[in-house]
Amino acid sequence: MIKSLWIKIILILFFLDYLSKIIAKILLSFNFPIKFKFLTLILIYNYSTAFNLFKNLNYIIIFISIIIIYNLYKLLLNINNKNLLGIAISIIIGSILGNLSERILHGYVTDFISFKLNKFCYIVFNLSDIGILIGLYIIIYDIIYNN
Structure with missing residues (x-):
């Protein structure tokens, strides 16, 4: 039931x-x-990862993503009655799959949510990026408070 x-x-x-x-x-x-008060929706095709790492090296990004998904899925199958951890890992896997599938099909990831941090720096991301962060935050919370 939980695994489904x-x-x-x-x-x-x-x-x-x-x-x-x-x-x-x-x-x-x-x-x-x-444009909205706190964010802007703008279409960006991202050929790298966060912080412009591995620019134009899709095969490396794809390979790393597949390894991460595989290992997280193996971990997910071995979790017993740890609902919060299972939910967090599921969120991360689904999010990585979202970016991975687009990278395989198109060679890039579509980013469209933008926050301007200051007049020189802004970030652009998508829902998968948010999902990965939420999953990581849940894991950290689970480690700190439910360990």
């Missing part, structure tokens, strides 16, 4: 990410950002 929940989480996050990127490409394809 984890599979559902993986699939839901994968499809939400996929759908959000399709919507972003439709709404933002004319290169006109949509």
